[in-house]
Amino acid sequence: MGAHHISTDTSRVRRWLDGEQPREPIPRILSELFSERFGSVVAVEDLGLRTAHQSPSVSGVDLPWAGPQTVALLSDFSRSDLMLARRGFLGTSLALAAGPALIEPMQRWLVPTPAAEPARADAAAPRRPTRLSRAELDLLETTTVMFRQWDAQCGGGLRRKAVVGQLHEVTDLLQEPQPSGTAKRLFKCAAELAELAGWMSYDVGLQPTAQKYFVLALHAAKEAGDKPLGSYILSSMSRQMIHLGRPDDALELIHLAQYGSRDCATARTQAMLYAMEARAYANMGQPSKCKRAVRMAEDTFADVGLDGEPEPDWIRFFSEAELNGENAHSYRDLAYVAGRSPTYASLAEPVMRRAVHLFSEDEDHQRSYALNLVGMATVHLLKREPEEATQLAESALGVARRIRSERVNTRLRKTVDTAARDFADVPEVARLTDILTAQLPEAAEAV
Numbered sequence: 001m002g003a004h005h006i007s008t009d010t011s012r013v014r015r016w017l018d019g020e021q022p023r024e025p026i027p028r029i030l031s032e033l034f035s036e037r038f039g040s041v042v043a044v045e046d047l048g049l050r051t052a053h054q055s056p057s058v059s060g061v062d063l064p065w066a067g068p069q070t071v072a073l074l075s076d077f078s079r080s081d082l083m084l085a086r087r088g089f090l091g092t093s094l095a096l097a098a099g100p101a102l103i104e105p106m107q108r109w110l111v112p113t114p115a116a117e118p119a120r121a122d123a124a125a126p127r128r129p130t131r132l133s134r135a136e137l138d139l140l141e142t143t144t145v146m147f148r149q150w151d152a153q154c155g156g157g158l159r160r161k162a163v164v165g166q167l168h169e170v171t172d173l174l175q176e177p178q179p180s181g182t183a184k185r186l187f188k189c190a191a192e193l194a195e196l197a198g199w200m201s202y203d204v205g206l207q208p209t210a211q212k213y214f215v216l217a218l219h220a221a222k223e224a225g226d227k228p229l230g231s232y233i234l235s236s237m238s239r240q241m242i243h244l245g246r247p248d249d250a251l252e253l254i255h256l257a258q259y260g261s262r263d264c265a266t267a268r269t270q271a272m273l274y275a276m277e278a279r280a281y282a283n284m285g286q287p288s289k290c291k292r293a294v295r296m297a298e299d300t301f302a303d304v305g306l307d308g309e310p311e312p313d314w315i316r317f318f319s320e321a322e323l324n325g326e327n328a329h330s331y332r333d334l335a336y337v338a339g340r341s342p343t344y345a346s347l348a349e350p351v352m353r354r355a356v357h358l359f360s361e362d363e364d365h366q367r368s369y370a371l372n373l374v375g376m377a378t379v380h381l382l383k384r385e386p387e388e389a390t391q392l393a394e395s396a397l398g399v400a401r402r403i404r405s406e407r408v409n410t411r412l413r414k415t416v417d418t419a420a421r422d423f424a425d426v427p428e429v430a431r432l433t434d435i436l437t438a439q440l441p442e443a444a445e446a447v
Contacts, residue, residue, distance in 0.1 A: 021050055028095055032208065035096060035244070044095060061097045061215045062105040065113050067187070070219040071174045074190060077212060078168040078197070082161065094208035098241070102211075103252045106237075109218055109230055110260050132173065137185050140170065144192050145313045151200055152317060152365045155405030160200040167193040184224050191220035192314060195233045202240050203367075205406040210240060228265045231257035232314055235276050243407075247283035254280055266311050271301035272318040275326035282333035287344075290334055294327045317365065321358030325372045328352035332375060335382050345382035352376045356392075370399035370408045377415050386423035390432045393419070397432075401439060409440055 006026060016022055027049040034042035044050070063073060143166060150159045170190045178186060198213030214237045221230040234257035241250035254277045261269065278293035301323050331348035335341045356376050359369035373396035380389035393415055400408045416436050419429045 016049075019048075031095055035207065038245075043098065043101075060095075061102055061211065063215065063219060065108055065111070065219060065222060067183075067223045070187075070216065070223055071171050071190075074194060074216050074220065075168065075171040075175065077216065078164050078171065081164050081197075081209065082168065094212060096208050096211055096244070098244070098246050098249055102249060103256075106215075106218065106234065106253065106256060109222055109234075109256070113222075132178070132182055132186075137182065137189075140189050141185070144189060144196070147193070147196055148313065148317075149364065151196060151203075152367060153363070153403070155203055155367050155403035155408065158404045160197065160204065163193055163197045163200060167197055187220050187224035188226055188229065191217045191224055191226065191229055191233065194220055195229075195236055195314070199236055202236075202243070203405050203407050205410070207240065207244065211237070214240070227261045228269050229312065229314065231261035231265055231269060231273060234260075235273060238276050238280065242279055242283055247280045251277065251280035251284065266309055266315065267300050267303040267305075267307065268311055268318050269315050271297045271304065271323060272315065272326075274300055275318075275323060275330070278330040279326060279333065282330040283337065285334075285337040287334055287338070290330055294330055297323060297327060317368075319358070319362070319365075321355050321362060321365070321372075322368065324351050324355035324358065325368065325375065328355055328372075328379075329375055332379055332382070335379075340382055342383055345379050348379050349376075349383070352379055366399055367403055367405050367408060370396045370403065370405070371411065373399065374408070374411045374415050378418075381415070381419055381422065384422075386419055386426045387428050389415070389419055390426075390428040394432055394435065397436060397440060412436070412440065 006029065008026075012022075021027075027044045027047070030047055030049070031042055031044045034047065063069065147159060147163050147166065151163075167190060170186055170193060174183065174186050174190065194213045194217035198210045198217060201207075201210035201213060214233055217233045218230055218237075221227075221233055234253045238250040238253040238257070241247070241253065254273055258270075258273050258277070261273075265273070274293050274297035278290045278297060281287075281290035281293055301320070328348045328351035331344050331351065335344035335348065338344055352372065352375055355372045356369075359365060359372055362369065373392050377389040377392040377396065380386070380392065393412060396408070396412055400412055413436065416429075416433055419426075420433050423429045
C-alpha cells in the first residue's frame, strides 16, 4: 500500500487485541484490509480502534457545500491521484464511510446554499485566457462522452488516469474567473468526470477512492444546479454500497436521489432509480417491496421518449437490456437471500436471458454483457444446472479477457469457485476451473 515503514509481528497484534491503539496509518490499513477481505465496509471504529483527525481534503465525506471549496478539493484529490496512483496508495489515507456518517452529509445535497462568488485569478500572473468559447466548452463535453464510451466498451482499468487528468484540467479552469453560465457548464462537466473517475475506480476495486470521487461529483452537480445528474451520482454510490454489503445505505441513497429529482428527472432516469431501489430491497430480503419496485421500473421505462425531452448522455446506458439485467439481478439476489430459492431463480431466468440476448447485440457495452453472462451463470447454479452455468461463464471469460474490469473478474472467479464447491464432480466445471486459472489474471492494475 506504499507504507513501507510499517511492519508487524504477533506480539504487536496481541497488544492491539489487548487494547493498545496503533498509530496511523496502521488503523486505516487494517480497515482497508478487512473491508477487502470480507467484501463489506469494516470501519476503523468497528475494529475497536480510533481514527486520527484528518483534513477533509485527505479523507472523509462530510465536506463543505460551497463552490470554491469543492473546486479546491477536486483539484487536490485529482492531483494526488495522478501522482500517487499505485494500487492502494491513496487507500492508506482514505476510509470508506457508511451508515449515518455517509447518509447524513449526503442529505445536505438538497439544502439550498447561497450562490458562490466566482473564483478570482491572480491578476499579476494569469495562466491562460479566462474566457472559454462555446466551441471549447462543447469540446470538453464531447470528450466526457467519449471517455464514458471507452469505459462501457473496455472497463475502468484502461482509461482511468486519462479521466482523472481531464478532471484536473477542468478544475484548473474553474479556479479562474468565469461568467456564471460558463461556470455552471464547467461544474457540470466536473461532476460528470468525477462520477466517471469514481465509477472506473469502483470497477477496478479502488473502493475508498471511488467513494471520494462520487462525493465530490455530487458537490459539483449541486454547484451546477443539475438535480437529475445528482440523482445519477447517488445511484452510483448506491451500487457501490450494494457491492459492499450495505443495502440499507444503498436504499437511503436511492430514496434521496428519487426525492431530489422527483420533479425534473426523465422517465429513463426514474426507471433506473426504481430498478436500483429493487436491487436494494432484494439484498435486504424484502420480496414484496422488491417486486413492486421492479414493476415501477418497467412501467416507467414504457414512458421513455414520450415527453420528447432530450436526455443527457450519462443516462443513455439505461437501455431495455440494462433494465432487464437489473431486474433479473434483483430476482437473483432475492434467491440468494432466501437461501438459494429456486422460485426466485426461476423468476430471474427469462428476464436475464432477455438481457443477455440484447447485450450480445450491443458492441458498446461489453462489460455489461460480461456481467449479465455471469449473472445468468449464477442463475443456472441456483437451479443446479452446472453444465449450462459453465458454458455461460466460459463465454463471459472470453469477454473479460478483452476488457479491463476487476469487477467482472471478481464476479467470474466467485461464480466458478461456487461451481467448483457445489459440483466438483462435474467434468465441465473442473475444466473451466483450469481454464480460468490459466487465462484470467489475479488482479487488474489501476491506471
